[in-house]
Amino acid sequence: MTTVQEEALLRIEDLVLRFYTYEGIVEALDGVNLNVLENETLGLVGETGCGKSVTSLATMVVVVSPGKIEKGRILLKNRDKMTNLLKQDDAFLRIIRGSYLSMVFQEPRAYLNPVYTVRDQIAEVLVVHKRKELLQTVLESLRTGRKEEGLKGSSFEMKTYERMLEKPNSFVTKILCKVPRSQRRLNEEVRKEVIRILMEMEIPDPDRVAEMYPHELSGGMAQRVVIAMALVCNPTLLIADEPTTNLDVTIQAQILNLVKRLQERSKSSVLYVTHDLGVVAQICDRVAVMYAGSIVETANVFDLFKKPSHPYTKALLESIPRPGKEFKSIPGTVPGLIDPPKGCRFHDRCAYAMEICRKMKPPLTEIEKKHFVACHLYGGKK
């Protein structure tokens, strides 16, 4: 395991999110507390409808009506300062999304635009977030080119690019950008960058794939392209929302390996949302288990699999089919969140339910070093 630094990159504090629907108020998130440390892979596990995806959407601050964030803070480390994302305006968030935070979704085909080629779609991210850097590289190469030819001063082309860099919003620049071929070198630079990222994703023959449309790609390939789009600006946190659920096991193994390798190399963090405990065991450093809108257990992956403490985590681990054993299932079903059970939301399915569980929601308490559990069974200790 890589050494985990004790600094939080993302801190979600007491996040409450509700959906105001015609059937009633859905209490989707009920006080979520979550830390993503620097340079780690955190797995977020839970059954369907427990709020995993909503948590990841809230982190990107893309919750739309009828959903509403009622309470809480989402703090992201930004130049050694913690910034509350919920307090920021859209312009700031637009910069954050894609370059600091980015997200990979479950269904890559739905996420890719069918009428643009792979190259265009990856290029869009670059042009939006990395325009300045790219223009500078173009200028740099122009300057060295002229120096080698022994020319002094600057050409018309250089002046155009300088103008694009310095006064991007002026009227003249906008007119200049409309002139055909005026951005030729910039486009060339973008194309190089796209091919580079596609090569990093281990896509065979990236030149050809870059010119393909999404329908020409296989499922695994489409997911690689989506990951490429997410990682092209080197975000500090990648949120992966069940990226391998619809893929075959062999392709899944390839993608998991890819994500893990990229995370280790770029020293960024990954929030990996999944329902598959096998996947969690394979790639995560820490795990957070979620049930009906709140985190019930957080621990190191080794501790969680060796010593699960919350009754729900125990049941979840036992429901993994293993040969030679009878299938164990968790009795009952996930409660509806319109009128969730009072107190601990797991109490009516829990084998250890006590009187207090029906009345009071247990807080996350540290039972061992860095092992947090929200259960009244462990209320006595510490």
Next chain:
Amino acid sequence: MSSLLYLRGLKKYYPILGGILKRTVADVRAVDGVTFNIEKNECFGLVGESGCGKTTLGKTIIRLLNPNGGSAYFKPPPEVIEEIEKIEKSDPRSRRLRHLREQYDLAVFHGARLRFLRRKMQIVYQDPTTSLDPRMLVKDIVAEPLVAQGLSRGSETKKKIVEILEKVGLSETHLYRYPHEFSGGQRQRIAVARALVTQPEFIVLDEPTSSVDVSVRAQLLNLFQDLQKEFNLTYMFVSHDLSVVECISHRVAVMYLGKIVELAPTEEIFRNPLHPYAKALFASIPIPDPTKRKEQPPLLGEVPSPVNPPPGCRFNPRCPLTMDVCRKVEPKLIDVGHSHFVACHAVKSL
């Protein structure tokens, strides 16, 4: 034990139409010559990547799709199997074989005969939200096979439905509801009830647990096992979830691009897979144990197109053990002992 199904070189091709006249320009060889048998009262697992022809095979066996070749004998007596094998070797065009096929072969049945056999073979689909009609009440959904087959009428129907619903863990109170009122697990139970109501002998379970959660999955698997004991059912369990197959099946077949590449009893195949594809497939399962992490993905590349499969062994472009012979000759399924069958040139040479 006697065979319930005895497949001989079953084929299903989907035509690709092209040109102005919409003529067949090529075939998608979804199932390309599959030979195996399914014993009575067993659960036969079929695994493979998506697009390898698992579902097509399941549907072809129960004649929801018409095969393009080969035969599927339903409940042939052992002496008939012997006879078929003998005739196929000596004189595959004999009248006797034709006679036997007309008697036992599902692939040539038609009309009333096929209709009668439909009640003996049922299927449960992957996604109950799409396999149940959203405008029909549960009672109508479950009664439909009975009505279509003319098996019961009036109040008798209702009695049968309630009986079967109770068997799958639902009750009379659920009769007058629509599918959308149920959870995923319950919906799948309705689909199972519909399959069971005609008292079939053989059920194709086409990824029945892939659309539900872990905890519900365990409930459904228990249900399948209980029902199998109670009704003496034979299952063909199609899945890409290998851990589930390992727990529920008696024998497992691994499929790759329309061909069976390995077939063996579950324990044997999971402990000792011989075909390089099966090895890679089993090694790709994420093990829920953080102490057993894998460093390298066991298999690179993707499944080639079944329209134009690679010549020779279909796995040769991805196989680590490829030899010259693999590119030319297609390996046959051979017995390597312990009722373990493999189709690989490398294994033969061992």
